[in-house]
Amino acid sequence: MKKSNKQRRAEIKARRLERAAAASAAHLREKDVRLPQPDFGSALGCEPADRIVLGQYNNTYGVLPRFYEPRPFTCRDCGAEEVWTAKQQKWWYEVVHGHIDSRAVRCLACRRARRERLRNAPPGASLLREQTDRLRALGDAKPTASAVAEIEAALESKWWSLRVVAIQTMARWGGEANLAKLHELMAARPEGGRRYFAWERVAADAARSALLNRERWP
Template identity: 55%
Template sequence: MKSNKQRRAEIKAHRLERAAALKVQLRTQDARQLSAGGLVPGMAMADKSRLAHYNTTFGEVPDFYLDQAYTCRDCGAKEVWTAKQQKWWHEVAQGSVYSHAVRCRACRQARRALRDAALRNEGANLLGDEVARLRALAAEKPDAAALAQIEAALQSKWRSLRVVAIEVMGCWGGPEQIAQLEALVAARPSGQNHRVWEREAADAAAKALRRLAELRP
């Protein structure tokens, strides 16, 4: 009888082998040909209706997801970001379609535990307080003071605070806010660097515009 730990190790090894095999296939075969005869192991079809805001703003979105092998940036463990996990992240959690897995589950949990411990210390939740204060502005009609707070947040050292400011602009949905959001989307840089702020701001603005469009009659 195998233990749960042994079973998990076997499953992980199998996924790594499958991801490596898919990578080799893609060197000599177009990805679309892989699904010509139906889904293959390590593949999940994309629901393009859930990715429409990317499709109309930044070009084509994927037809499907494939298992991707990666190395955890913290511990160096070899892991697999499965096609099913990618589908949930992009379509349910609405994570950026350009994002990638970088940490294994154990390191994510350890990182979260450290963050939670830090927040329990007195005065450590300054960022959380600022976020809550900004989110409260979304339910109110913007006045000069609220507009000034959003402008200040857009210059914050905290990226997460800047993203919340963009979300609030989308909630307000005035002509000036829409113009600002569209300008952020238009300024999205090209290239492979997914960590630049302008790319993250453009993605947040695109999401805000999409939600605003969904709420309109």
């Protein structure tokens, strides 16, 4: 029985879809296959790299390594000559998921000393974080004259993060004056041009987000 042109086109389309599905499945199988890594030998101190794991946690234009080799470096704190071993690199990149472009810069002793210094840092060492925490705490209480003065000073800070927290605190306080100020910030949002990345855009977005989230706060 002679087939119509419509039937032929349908059969051709079906065969094309089958070939495309088969090619896609083959590509996925090939992608999932873990290619055997060459054995560089323990004498060289090298370790094979799992490029599948590296590809999951690294967005880079560079080529992922096939193996790790010892990397000599100079400690930036004490100046000691050290070696970042291949096993340490494998742990850093594939277990901790450090970025493939990161490198060791301190020896073990200096890393431990630095962690200890940060752990025992005196008050004021993280001044920006302390100021941020204080501004957030102001939002948990009713506004006072001194609290309002702190918020106004924060809005003039050189740190945009403090300004954003001040805007959030104003939204938590509420009140006609504060809400009007937030709406003014939203209205001043630039839509394009060179001012798109200016503080006015950041302030407008922060005010809008703070107003939308007001119902979450008691």
